Each structure stands twice: as structure tokens, then as C-alpha cells.
Amino acid sequence: MAEESSDHNSIQNLKGVGPKSAASLNNLGIFTIPDAAFHLPFRYEDRSFITSISEANYQTPVLIEGEIMKSTVVFRGRRMLFSEIYDGTGRLTMRMFNFAMAQHKALEEGKMIRCFGTITPGPNGKQMIHPQYQVFEKEDSIEVEKNLTPIYPTTSGLQQNKLKKIIESSLEFCDKNNLLKEESENRQYSEYGNLLETLKFLHKPPVETNMSELIEGKHPAQQSLIKEELIAHMLCAGILKNELEGRKGPLMKDNSSYQATFLSSLPFNLTNAQKRVWEEIREDLIADVPMRRLLQGDVGSGKTLIGALAALHAKSNNWQTALLCPTEILAEQHFSSFKGWFENIGIKVCLLTGSTKSKERKLIIEDLEKGNIDILIGTHAIFQLGIKFHKLGLTIIDEQHRFGVHQRFSMLEKGGVNNQSPHQLIMTATPIPRTLAMTVYGSLETSIIDELPPGRNPVQTSSRPDSYRDRVIKRVEEVCLTGKRAYWVCTLIEDSDELEAQSAEELYKEISDSLPKLKVGLVHGRLKKDKKDSVIEKFRNGEIQLLVCTTVIEVGVDVPEATLMIIENPERLGLSQLHQLRGRVGRKANTDSHCLLLHKEPLSNLAEERIKTMESTNDGFEIAEKDLELRGAGDIYGLRQSGLMDLKIANPIRDSDLLIAAQNEALELGKNEKEFAKTLVERWIGNRVDYSDS
Ligand code: ADP
Numbered sequence: 001m002a003e004e005s006s007d008h009n010s011i012q013n014l015k016g017v018g019p020k021s022a023a024s025l026n027n028l029g030i031f032t033i034p035d036a037a038f039h040l041p042f043r044y045e046d047r048s049f050i051t052s053i054s055e056a057n058y059q060t061p062v063l064i065e066g067e068i069m070k071s072t073v074v075f076r077g078r079r080m081l082f083s084e085i086y087d088g089t090g091r092l093t094m095r096m097f098n099f100a101m102a103q104h105k106a107l108e109e110g111k112m113i114r115c116f117g118t119i120t121p122g123p124n125g126k127q128m129i130h131p132q133y134q135v136f137e138k139e140d141s142i143e144v145e146k147n148l149t150p151i152y153p154t155t156s157g158l159q160q161n162k163l164k165k166i167i168e169s170s171l172e173f174c175d176k177n178n179l180l181k182e183e184s185e186n187r188q189y190s191e192y193g194n195l196l197e198t199l200k201f202l203h204k205p206p207v208e209t210n211m212s213e214l215i216e217g218k219h220p221a222q223q224s225l226i227k228e229e230l231i232a233h234m235l236c237a238g239i240l241k242n243e244l245e246g247r248k249g250p251l252m253k254d255n256s257s258y259q260a261t262f263l264s265s266l267p268f269n270l271t272n273a274q275k276r277v278w279e280e281i282r283e284d285l286i287a288d289v290p291m292r293r294l295l296q297g298d299v300g301s302g303k304t305l306i307g308a309l310a311a312l313h314a315k316s317n318n319w320q321t322a323l324l325c326p327t328e329i330l331a332e333q334h335f336s337s338f339k340g341w342f343e344n345i346g347i348k349v350c351l352l353t354g355s356t357k358s359k360e361r362k363l364i365i366e367d368l369e370k371g372n373i374d375i376l377i378g379t380h381a382i383f384q385l386g387i388k389f390h391k392l393g394l395t396i397i398d399e400q401h402r403f404g405v406h407q408r409f410s411m412l413e414k415g416g417v418n419n420q421s422p423h424q425l426i427m428t429a430t431p432i433p434r435t436l437a438m439t440v441y442g443s444l445e446t447s448i449i450d451e452l453p454p455g456r457n458p459v460q461t462s463s464r465p466d467s468y469r470d471r472v473i474k475r476v477e478e479v480c481l482t483g484k485r486a487y488w489v490c491t492l493i494e495d496s497d498e499l500e501a502q503s504a505e506e507l508y509k510e511i512s513d514s515l516p517k518l519k520v521g522l523v524h525g526r527l528k529k530d531k532k533d534s535v536i537e538k539f540r541n542g543e544i545q546l547l548v549c550t551t552v553i554e555v556g557v558d559v560p561e562a563t564l565m566i567i568e569n570p571e572r573l574g575l576s577q578l579h580q581l582r583g584r585v586g587r588k589a590n591t592d593s594h595c596l597l598l599h600k601e602p603l604s605n606l607a608e609e610r611i612k613t614m615e616s617t618n619d620g621f622e623i624a625e626k627d628l629e630l631r632g633a634g635d636i637y638g639l640r641q642s643g644l645m646d647l648k649i650a651n652p653i654r655d656s657d658l659l660i661a662a663q664n665e666a667l668e669l670g671k672n673e674k675e676f677a678k679t680l681v682e683r684w685i686g687n688r689v690d691y692s693d694s
Pocket residue numbers: 268269270271274297298299300301302303304305429453454
């Protein structure tokens with residue numbers, strides 16, 4: 001990570017945050033102390049009153065308190081801990097599967113216990129499985145919460161309570177250091193006070209606050225934040241545009257000496273969408289302002305080729321091109337495509353990644369500076385090495401679907417010659433819904449490849465409940481025995497490599513035991529790169545017919561012969577992620593592919609809606625739009641993590657009713673309160689550049 005760790009505001013400088021928690025916080029998109037203040041709860045619990053056991057209903061979570069009558073550990077297939085609780089009105093059994101012996105000891109007969117959880121019907125009447133609890137002495141008492149209890153989205157290695165404490169101290173820190181307090185001269189922030197006060201309110205709303213309003217993101221306190229965030233993004237887009245004004249782009253005349261040769265060497269013709277998009281880009285390149293263009297196209301739509309045409313155009317005019325990728329695998333893939341296309345027409349392509357040996361690296365850097373290299377392909381991280389180009393005319397960034405966009409454009413401002421800014425093209429496989437593009441990217445030009453190469457049949461998607469599991473396994477066997485290849489994807493709720501690896505291994509065992517006739521392989525995030533590569537290679541050449549895997553295959557695995565995908569527990573994944581995963585099949589021309597969503601029952605309404613969407617469409621834009629629509633307040637965090645966008649709180653689909661007001665205010669502020677406008681951009685977007693280390 002290239003974070004400003006020396007920065008006073010860095011999250012590592014907060015009391016109680018060590019390197020380990022800092023890493024987990026970074027995973028949540030929290031790098032600075034104010035970032036933590038913006039990490040809002042995704043739901044709340046009401047622990048402000050105690051319910052008697054006899055009156056407690058099933059389904060809604062309740063707080064109960066009583067005496068521990070008995071605690072026993074029993075074996076019924078697995079080890080379980082039962083504690084019986086009595087509160088004078090009724091009995092309740094607390095049941096746990098994962099526990100330490102110390103916990104058993106602490107749950108001592110005669111002590112008092114307070115539990116928060118959902119009551120379900122159990123073998124001995126009411127029970128709570130793995131509730132949150134506190135044990136205390138009979139003569140003591142503990143107070144109930146005065147506010148709604150916030151529940152935050154978190155990640156492995158960071159417990160809810162720890163995160164809560166960190167957020168509390170970040171709010172104090174901001175208070176002491178007068179952060180997040182400036183207000184516009186002309187407008188009151190909200191009825192809760194300035195931004196910081198409004199954030200504090202949302203971290204700890206009083207119990208009488210309307211909870212469903214909060215969940216839907218419609219509470220006035222949220223609305224003021226959302227509006228300000230939208231304004232900040234609109235301002236940022238404007239600032240980016242102003243900065244570019246007056247800058248010259250690298251001069252590239254319409255000189256396409258190599259293009260015809262290259263295109264005629266390809267075994268296919270460009271699709272109409274590719275032709276149209278290339279025309280849009282070519283026009284940008286021959287104009288004398290620097291290009292800032294976002295190229296969107298679904299996985300497999302042929303973006304790389306468009307990047308190649310742009311690089312070729314730059315070379316024809318004696319400019320160098322840099323192609324940056326989020327991962328080494330992708331950089332290697334592009335390198336091998338570009339080499340195949342270009343080497344025999346005398347264009348020099350080089351690869352520079354974290355794995356490049358230092359001797360070779362030195363040579364490449366020298367050659368680059370001398371202008372002996374035409375196209376440099378590498379990971380984002382190479383740009384931090386302070387390498388110099390002889391004449392950099394074009395930067396292409398292949399985002400896949402991982403990074404924000406504003407930062408990408410601004411981080412690359414350097415690198416031009418004589419006050420010229422290189423042309424920039426960002427390629428992304430995440431279709432960004434139009435409303436979002438307008439809000440967040442404002443003036444950014446976009447090109448869309450909305451057509452797949454001919455012969456690609458849309459993946460046929462269907463769903464089955466888990467009770468069909470045995471039948472599905474049989475079916476997979478039949479399909480694989482006809483020579484086809486299949487993925488079996490295992491998903492996990494928690495964001496933990498280790499647990500995920502564990503359940504992938506269990507699944508692998510189950511499947512390979514029940515299908516002795518098939519060669520089954522396994523890949524997950526915990527495998528060494530060599531091992532992973534070799535399994536994937538075997539899957540590619542058919543030695544392995546069924547690949548059990550985790551979502552690690554989401555990016556960069558390209559095996560066209562794989563035409564079937566089973567996704568287990570698809571209800572755990574967001575729509576965009578499901579769509580990305582499904583993109584691994586359906587890559588072979590004139591071949592039908594299938595995706596089967598094998599889900600648990602019962603499904604929540606939300607999960608059901610997601611699965612229906614997957615069954616009904618393959619259109620990435622429609623899916624992205626639906627994805628936003630289905631996300632509640634606080635769930636925006638998932639989008640932030642996936643890099644789909646840089647928004648902290650706003651959801652441009654849900655909050656579309658605020659767009660016009662925000663636009664008007666942005667114009668007003670941009671004109672009349674320039675300083676405050678800058679503050680807003682700094683506050684919501686910042687100048688952090690968040691490279692992935694790859
Ligand atoms: P993505 O948009 O996901 O980056 P790629 O550029 O990797 O897609 O293209 C996917 C595959 O389609 C590649 O094997 C590429 O060579 C092939 N391809 C690209 N354009 C065409 C086309 N017009 N006709 C047929 N195949 C194409």
C-alpha cells in the first residue's frame with residue numbers, strides 16, 4: 001500500500017490501532033481517521049429495554065436477562081454448550097457450537113446473564129443460538145443502552161466491538177482536531193449540526209429514531225450527508241475538467257501507418273461496437289486536448305484490442321504507451337497478446353511487474369528512458385517507482401472492476417513532456433449505470449462496447465434449492481463425461497481467506513469422493529501461485545474436468561472449454577459479483593453455456609430478487625443498475641470495496657431525487673464559495689491514491 005503512513009491523520013496513528021487492525025481497516029476502505037468517521041452502521045439494534053422470556057416473540061431480536069441455572073457440554077454429533085437461563089417468567093436455552101472451555105467455566109450456575117439475539121424454537125422450548133452475552137454477579141447490575149446500537153460492516157480480523165471503539169475514538173479525534181466541521185457560509189448543514197455532529201448522530205441515534213427510515217437511507221441526517229457527497233463528486237468532476245483546460249495533449253496526427261497491417265493480420269473482423277468505439281477514441285487522440293475517456297464493456301467484449309489500436313496509433317506518431325493492470329496475471333496476459341500482435345511488425349513491447357528481476361528491470365528502465373520501448377505493460381505499482389519515459393503519449397489503465405476513477409485520472413497527470421498531459425484511457429469491465437456515470441464522473445467521456453464478438457451465446461442461468469444437490473452432482477458428472485469442463489464455485493459469508501480455503505477443501509473432498517470417475521481439481525486464495533497456476537493449467541488442457549474453486553477465479557482465468565458453472569450459496573454474493581463470476585463461462589464461440597445457482601432455503605426477498613435478475617438477463621448494465629437499486633443504506637460499503645465507485649454513502653439510484661438539487665448547489669458553490677468547494681472535495685474524495693499492491 002502506498003498510503004501516507006507518515007500522515008498525522010493516518011488511521012495507524014489512532015490510539016489502539018496496531019498494524020494488524022490497520023490492515024483490516026484498509027480492507028474496509030478506511031485509511032485515514034476521518035474515513036473511520038464515515039464508516040456508518042448498516043443496521044441498528046434496539047437494546048434499550050429488557051424483554052421477559054415469556055413475552056419474547058420469535059423472529060425479532062430481543063434483550064433478555066436471567067439467572068444461569070445450569071451449563072453443560074454435550075456431544076450430539078458435535079460438541080455443544082447449553083446454558084439454561086431463568087428470569088422468573090420463563091426458561092430459555094442458550095446454545096453454542098463454537099466456544100472455548102474458558103467460556104464454559106464463566107457461564108457458572110448462579111451468575112446473571114444478559115443476552116441479545118433472536119429466539120428460535122428448540123428441543124426444550126425457546127432457545128438462542130450464539131447470542132451476544134454478558135455475565136455478571138447477582139449483586140451487580142448493568143445499564144441498558146440509551147441509544148440504538150450500531151452494527152457495522154466489518155471484515156475478518158476485526159471484531160465488531162473493536163471496530164466500534166475505533167470509530168468512537170475517530171469521532172473524538174475529529175472533534176479535538178476540528179475536522180469535518182466547516183460549513184458553507186450560506187447554508188445550514190442539517191438540523192443535527194455540522195457534518196461531524198450529523199455523523200455522530202448516525203453512529204448513535206437516540207432510541208426513538210425511526211429505524212426503518214435509517215435502513216432505507218431516508219432519514220434527514222442521512223439525506224444531508226448524501227446530498228453533500230453528491231455535490232462533492234460533481235464539484236470534483238468540474239475541477240478535473242478545469243485543470244485540463246489549457247493543457248495540450250500529445251500531438252498525434254491521423255497517421256495510422258500500422259493499423260491496416262495489424263487489422264488484416266487478425267483472424268476476425270472488429271465488431272460494429274468496436275469500430276464505433278475506436279472511432280470515438282481516435283477522434284480524441286488526433287485532437288490537441290488530452291483525452292480522458294472511460295471505456296466500458298462487459299467481460300469478453302474485446303476491450304484489449306481497442307487498447308492495442310490506441311497504442312498503435314501512439315506509436316505511429318512516435319509516442320510511447322503505458323498499459324497498467326491491477327494484477328500481475330493480467331499484465332502477463334496482456335503482454336503475451338501484445339507481443340503476439342506487434343512483435344513481428346517491429347514494435348517493442350516490454351513487461352515490468354513486481355516479479356521482474358532487478359537486472360532486467362534496470363535494463364527496461366534505461367531503454368524506456370532512451371525511447372527504445374514503445375509499449376510498457378505493467379502493474380499499477382510500477383508507476384510508483386519513479387520511472388521516466390522518453391515520450392509518454394498514452395496511458396491505458398485496465399481496471400477490471402477494482403478501482404475508483406477520479407484518482408486514476410489525477411494520479412497520472414505527471415509523466416507528460418513540456419506541459420503536455422498524456423492521453424488517458426481507462427478500460428473497465430464494470431458497466432457503470434448511466435445515472436451513476438453522470439453523477440459521479442460528470443463530464444468524463446465514456447465509450448461503451450455493447451456487443452460481444454459473434455458466436456458468443458448468452459449464458460443460460462437457472463437456480464435450484466439445495467435439496468437438488470445430489471441430482472446436480474450427478475448431472476455435472478454426466479456433462480463432464482461428455483468431455484465438457486465445469487467450475488464448482490464455493491462462496492463464504494465472511495471475508496476470510498482461511499475459512500474460505502477450509503470450506504473449499506471440504507467441498508473438494510465431498511465432490512471428488514462422490515464423483516470418482518472425474519478428475520477434480522481445487523484452487524483457492526491460500527494456494528501458492530505455482531500450485532494455483534499448475535491446477536489452472538491442467539484445467540485448461542483438460543487433465544482436470546471439474547474445478548472446485550473460490551471466487552478467486554473471478555478475475556483473469558480464461559478457459560473457453562469450461563461451459564458449466566455451479567455457484568453454491570449464490571445468496572451470499574452481490575449481483576455484480578455473480579455476474580463477474582458467470583463471465584468465466586460462455587467464452588467459446590457457438591457453444592451453449594450454463595450457470596446453475598444452487599441456493600439455500602428459504603431465500604430472503606433480496607436474495608430471491610438477485611437470483612431472478614441473474615436468470616432473466618445477461619446485460620451487465622441492467623444488472624449493475626439493479627444491483628444499486630437493491631442495495632440498502634450502509635451497503636454501499638460493498639460497492640466501495642469492489643471499487644465500483646468511490647461513494648461513501650450516496651446511492652445514485654436510490655437517491656436520484658437528490659441529484660438535481662445537488663447539481664444546483666454544486667454550480668452555486670463552484671462559483672461563489674470556491675474555498676469551501678475545495679474543502680468538500682477534500683473531505684469526500686480526498687487526494688489519496690489507492691494503488692493495489694500486486
Ligand atoms: P475484455 O473486454 O474482457 O478485455 P478481451 O479483449 O480479452 O475482452 O477479448 C476477449 C476475447 O475475444 C479475446 O480472445 C479476443 O482476442 C477476442 N476478440 C476480441 N475482439 C474480437 C472480435 N471482433 N471477434 C472475435 N473475437 C474477438
